[in-house]
Amino acid sequence: MKVGVIGAGAAGYFSAILAAKENVDVTILEKTSKPLAKVKISGGGRCNVTHAAFENSKLVKNYPRGEKFLKKVFTHFSVKDTIDWFESRNVPLKVEEDGRIFPVSDNSQSIINALQKEAIRLNVKIQLNFSVDKIEKAGDRFIIFSKDRKIDFDRLIICSGGNPKMEGFNFIHGLGHTIVPPIPSLFTFNTPHEPIRKLMGISVPEAYVRLEGTKLAYQGPLLITHWGLSGPAVLKLSAFGAQWLHEHKYKTKAHIRWNSDWTEDFILQNLLNFKNQHPKKKISTNSLFGLPARLWEHLTENSEISEESIWQNIAKKQLNKLVQNLFCYIVTVEGKTTFKEEFVTAGGVDLDEVDPETMQSKLVNGLFFAGEVLNIDGITGGFNFQAAWSTGYLAGRNAVYKF
Known part of the structure; x- marks a missing residue:
């Protein structure tokens, strides 16, 4: 035979x-x-x-x-x-x-x-x-x-x-x-017009990423690259969302929670506790929740908090915006990139x-x-x-x- x-x-x-x-x-x-x-x-x-x-x-x-x-x-x-x-x-x-x-x-x-x-x-x-x-x-x-x-x-x-x-x-x-x-399937998200790209090389171990308007979500390590978002959380999401993303021409918004276990109340309470304990510390240079310093700095800047601001002077609007950026940071996705040479x-x-x-x-x-x-x-x-x-x-x- x-x-x-x-x-x-x-x-x-x-x-x-x-x-x-x-x-x-x-x-x-x-x-x-x-x-x-x-x-x-x-x-x-x-x-x-x-x-x-x-x-x-x-x-x-x-x-x-x-x-x-x-x-x-x-x-x-x-x-x-x-x-x-x-x-x-x-x-x-x-x-x-x-x-x-x-x-x-x-x-x-x-x-x-x-x-x-x-x-x-x-x-x-x-x-x-x-x-x-x-x-x-x-x-x-x-x-x-x-x-x-x-x-x-x-x-x-x-x-x-x-x-x-x-x-x-x-x-x-x-x-x-x-x-x-x-x-x-298995691709990274391009975010060509997002300032977050300047943080290339930064990663968090357990992010939660969801596609806006869907139940498609995944958690795991997230990596910021020079073209956008990568890491297992994004790759898994691209695989399970392959059909939906294809139909939407790879244009969507990704909602990022920088730690999958966080709730909005947990974030707010921790920020208020730190404010009460360290009222005179600068906000942007004292990273909380174990986040990389450059990422924290970017999130505070995105919350309209100036470089010199200290905790006792934070406005309610700024505080709420910081909670939002930590719990649901929104990124506009426009396109995809094949993951290394391992196209699937x-x-x-x-x-x-x-x-x-x-x-x-x-x-x-x-x-x-x-x-x-x-x-x-x-x-x-x-x-x-x-x-x-x-x-x-x-x-x-x-x-x-x-x-």
């Missing part, structure tokens, strides 16, 4: 390895000259392999699209299975404080080496610079056409990843599958047309899917890789079974 795998990313390699374990002929077709390129750059070059969410019911909550589908997938290959797989191949992993899991080496090459070594051991072949133009089903076989060559297989696993354009899915659409139009898209092959128990197409016998080519995407933190390992496991294992 000949099994073809389109795409040499995480899902492609994993499904090829699982298929090759059954002593069949496996070939990966990769359109670029660099296999596992996304694995190489992920996590700042450290590769965020998975996340320490060991209960599947909690794990699936980190996928804006694909939650119900993945609930079934993860029963077959879980986070623990991922850890066991890599550690049994001499890649020890570690859990960081925020739950992200990395190789102890802090080097993505450790993950790449493990995958490539296993693929070589199992005689997986790879053809680079093979761009798929068209796929035809001829009887029980799949014929793959590239510009100057063609190759045929008994079974086919498509792991071609996400694509920002519909044309990138043409060869799949040609097989009769529905493609959910791709839109960006929502959209892809419609999940209603794929069996979550096997990853086989419900429309085309012998055709399987794995990874981001499906309408599945996770938030930042190793979740997209976990979906790749799990769907790749099922696709590779089931592709070699006789129907």
